[in-house]
Every structure is written in C-alpha cells, then in structure tokens.
Amino acid sequence: MFSGSSTFVSEVDQAFLFILIISVIFFVGIVFAMIYFVVRYHHKKNQTVSQSSGNLTLELLWTVIPTILVLAMFYYGFIGYRNMKTIPPDALEIQALGRMWSWLYTYENGYQTDTLTVPVGKPVKIRVESADVLHSFYIPAFRIKQDAVPGMKNYVWFEATETGTFDIFCAEYCGDRHSYMLSLVKVVPQEEYASWYDGTAQFASAASGGAAGGGAERKPGSRGPMLVKIKGCVACHSIDGSPLVGPTFKGVFGHQVAVITDGKEREILADEEYLRRSILEPQTDRVKGFENIPMPPQNLTEEELAEIIAYIKELQ
C-alpha cells in the first residue's frame, strides 16, 4: 500500500493516514452541519430566537472524543519519533554536512563525496551538521528529515529496505540556489558496499594528504575537478564561463578583475596570489557585480588549495 524504501515507511505513513482520515471526517462533518444549519435555521423558517442553556452530554462528548483523538495522534507521532531517535548500536556512521549549496558526506575513514552510498538492510546513522546557515537533510523515500543547524550536532538514522537510487533534498530554504541542493543516496547490496568502502580508503588518505596515500605521483591540478565538486565550489562557480551566484572560474586566471576593496573599486590582476586570497579571505576583495552574496570562508588544506588553484589556472 505504501511505497518507500526504509523501515520507517509504514510507521510514518500510518500516522499520516490516521491524521488525514480524522481530518477528512471532521471536515466533511463540519461542512455538512454548517450547510444543514444554514438551511434549517434560515430566518424565514425560524422567526423567533430560541436559547439553549447547555447540554452536559454534548459537552462531555465534544471534549472527550477530540481529547482521545488528539492523544492517539500524539501516540502515533511519539512512537515514530522515539524509533527515529533510538539509534541501533551497530549503525554505520556518516556525516552529512550542509552548506550553501550542496551536501558533503564524510565517511568514518575520511572519504568525502557528494553522493551517499549505503548498504541495504543495515542501520545507518547520519550526523547532520551545517557549515553556514540552516539546511534540512531530507530523504522522502526513507521518510526522514532532519534540520542541519550551525553549531548543533543533530542526527537521524534509517535502514534501507531495497536497493536503488533515491533523492536527497534540502528542505529548509537556505538562499539563492537552495533548489539546486540535490543529491542522491545509492543503496547497494551489503557485499557490494563492503568492497566499495574498501576501495574508498585510498582516496580517503589521498584527500587528506595522509602518509598512507604515499607513492603514486599526481600532477598538481589533477584532483582539482574532484575537489571543486566535493568542496562545494561548483554550487556557486561554473567552469564553463556562465556566471552563477559567483563568477565563473573559466578564464579568470591571468586577467584583470574589477574588485571592491574596502568599499573602493579597483582593477587587479588575477594571479596565483589573488586566487589564494579570494579563497581564503573572500571578504578582502569582492568581485564587482557579485558583491551582494558573501562567499563563505573555505576550509581547505594547503594541498587542496594548491590543487584547486592549479586547476583554475588550467580553465582558460
């Protein structure tokens, strides 16, 4: 009867249906009573006003019945809420970081990605956090939604019941490109998940510049395309020349840029130092025409910064 793909589906949908049915019954009942009274007590049929001074049975009924109904609604809601807040001890833990305007998932081994991959039939705990403003982590197919609040460590869990790919949304209006804050959760069989997760270990150590990554020589800038994605830059910067919320990365390097510094406009050559300053201290030089939306401060390691700058230089 219900379509959805987690263990919460029947519980949430039953509570919803229960409240919906009660609301429909009352809506229909009230509308019909209203129509009946309008006709029955029209002043042509009812010339003299009559007073009624209380009816104990009626008053008891319309107090007791709604109280029972409301308590039943509370009961359904509370049981569901309690289950959603009771994390099974063997749950896998993943961080979901909301920021303007993308989700970033960090696994226990440090692997970071913009698409969530989870095993079917295993509880997964999501730590929902925000880097800037309010967001909300929402997977309709799993019937879960959790606000991401700056400075708070919120969490939610689920257990997917079937494999497949499902949508993840941000359900809290968070600015200009809120509606682009889309992401996916891929539910895969447990064995597939295990081998996928083993495979991420090498990226995890490479992403953090860790010693374990060692060996393989990489050309600077070769991880740039991946980094601008997972670090969320592409939510505001295009690489193809089209302006988004921020200026495009294409062709910026080596050109003159009009910026506003301390309220005064000036031209500046976009060299490596300028790019570095724009990323680390975005408030210093605000690019003219884009000054209204503040670029959030970015949290990057030296190595990531070098990779991204090398990549931006290539985008001519």
Ligand SMILES: [Cu+2]
């Ligand atoms: Cu958001």
